[in-house]
Amino acid sequence: MFFIAFGLLMALAWVRLQAPDVALAEAAIGAGLTGALLLAALSRLNSIEHTTAAPAYPQKSARALQLQSWLAMALLLILNAGLAYSILSLPDTGAGLTPLVTMQLEHSGVKNPVTAVLLNYRGYDTLLEVFVLLLALLSVWSMGTSQQQPEASPGPVLDNLMRLLAPVLILVAAYLLWVGADAPGGAFQAGSVLAAAGVLLLLSGWRLPTRLLDRPLRIVLIAGPAVFIATALATLLSSGRLLQFAPDWAGVLILLIETFATLSIGVTLAALFAGGRPHHPPDRS
Amino acid sequence: MISSANLYALTGSGLFSLGLYGLIMYAHLLRKILAINVMGSGIFLLLVALAYRSPGQPDVVPHAMVITGIVVAVSATALALGLMLKLATHSSSTQLPDED
Numbered sequence: 001m002f003f004i005a006f007g008l009l010m011a012l013a014w015v016r017l018q019a020p021d022v023a024l025a026e027a028a029i030g031a032g033l034t035g036a037l038l039l040a041a042l043s044r045l046n047s048i049e050h051t052t053a054a055p056a057y058p059q060k061s062a063r064a065l066q067l068q069s070w071l072a073m074a075l076l077l078i079l080n081a082g083l084a085y086s087i088l089s090l091p092d093t094g095a096g097l098t099p100l101v102t103m104q105l106e107h108s109g110v111k112n113p114v115t116a117v118l119l120n121y122r123g124y125d126t127l128l129e130v131f132v133l134l135l136a137l138l139s140v141w142s143m144g145t146s147q148q149q150p151e152a153s154p155g156p157v158l159d160n161l162m163r164l165l166a167p168v169l170i171l172v173a174a175y176l177l178w179v180g181a182d183a184p185g186g187a188f189q190a191g192s193v194l195a196a197a198g199v200l201l202l203l204s205g206w207r208l209p210t211r212l213l214d215r216p217l218r219i220v221l222i223a224g225p226a227v228f229i230a231t232a233l234a235t236l237l238s239s240g241r242l243l244q245f246a247p248d249w250a251g252v253l254i255l256l257i258e259t260f261a262t263l264s265i266g267v268t269l270a271a272l273f274a275g276g277r278p279h280h281p282p283d284r285s
Numbered sequence: 286m287i288s289s290a291n292l293y294a295l296t297g298s299g300l301f302s303l304g305l306y307g308l309i310m311y312a313h314l315l316r317k318i319l320a321i322n323v324m325g326s327g328i329f330l331l332l333v334a335l336a337y338r339s340p341g342q343p344d345v346v347p348h349a350m351v352i353t354g355i356v357v358a359v360s361a362t363a364l365a366l367g368l369m370l371k372l373a374t375h376s377s378s379t380q381l382p383d384e385d
Binding site: 003006010013014016017018019021022025026029030033034037038041042044045048049068069072073076077079080083084087088090091097098101102113114116117118122125126129132133136137139140143144186188189192265268269272273275276 | 289290291293294295296298299301302305306309310315318319322323326329330331333334335336337338339342343344345346348349350351352353355356357358359360361362363364366367368369370371373374377379
């Protein structure tokens with residue numbers, strides 16, 4: 001699908017704009033995961049459409065459609081002209097928040113400014129975001145169970161490739177997590193690489209054993225948000241402010257939060273790809 | 286002469302408008318979800334392009350916001366696709382009914 005190519009082009013644009021952290025996230029999520037999600041939905045949609053006949057909607061006449069299209073295009077051209085005018089009328093240079101960020105960087109516990117912003121200065125944003133992910137997964141799970149897919153046996157080539165790739169991807173995720181303190185990388189990038197490993201495993205027919213599907217899976221899913229909340233409460237009790245890290249402890253705490261957040265983000269995204277609550281083991285349902 | 290940051294920002298606003306056009310014109314829900322993703326990419330491009338204007342090192346606060354945005358966008362997309370599949374199973378249609 002063109003969307004995946006579009007995502008890769010966006011990743012190149014981020015590199016050109018000197019935003020390597022964003023490029024990593026976009027390459028893993030925007031290009032990889034979203035494309036995989038859309039393709040999976042399309043194939044499920046096709047299997048649904050083959051089994052049922054679509055109801056006939058009253059079709060608009062071609063003339064009305066053309067009129068509508070011209071109208072939308074004209075309105076959007078006006079909107080775009082307005083946007084372009086406001087972009088071009090902005091001053092050419094603006095320092096933004098850079099001086100503030102670099103001034104406080106030595107107290108933040110990490111050397112990568114993006115990680116510092118994500119987990120120290122604006123930690124509550126990231127805290128809430130981890131919960132947004134959990135909420136999305138809960139909503140998807142509440143819509144029903146995933147289709148029972150038997151453990152398919154992939155061909156020998158795919159099987160061997162996955163046996164080689166999955167450990168490498170996990171290693172890459174761990175590296176991105178560790179290096180995130182000093183260089184581009186961090187919890188979200190590492191989590192999405194982990195999710196990519198999970199999606200590849202799901203696609204090539206690997207399934208979690210059923211005894212891991214119930215409680216262990218859920219514990220990993222909430223580990224990230226739970227550790228984040230616990231840290232937030234601890235800082236609230238010790239310093240009186242939510243997520244205000246003492247400079248000596250900041251590095252350790254950020255690494256702790258990021259480690260669990262990476263695990264949870266990776267597993268949540270892979271579970272979103274699987275779609276639907278996993279089936280209960282037969283002895284419980 | 287137009288600066289490269291402005292060129293990227295204009296591309297971002299163009300992508301946003303293109304996505305909005307797709308959202309309005311196509312009835313198929315999968316295309317609508319795709320269009321919303323294109324709109325989101327346009328907004329991210331605009332934010333990062335504007336961050337690029339600061340002298341020396343680009344402003345990192347919009348970068349952090351965009352990373353957050355990308356992750357939220359993918360979870361919202363997954364939720365929207367789940368809802369669409371549910372609609373397709375129950376009403377065997379991939380369009381929203383017209384309001385009469």
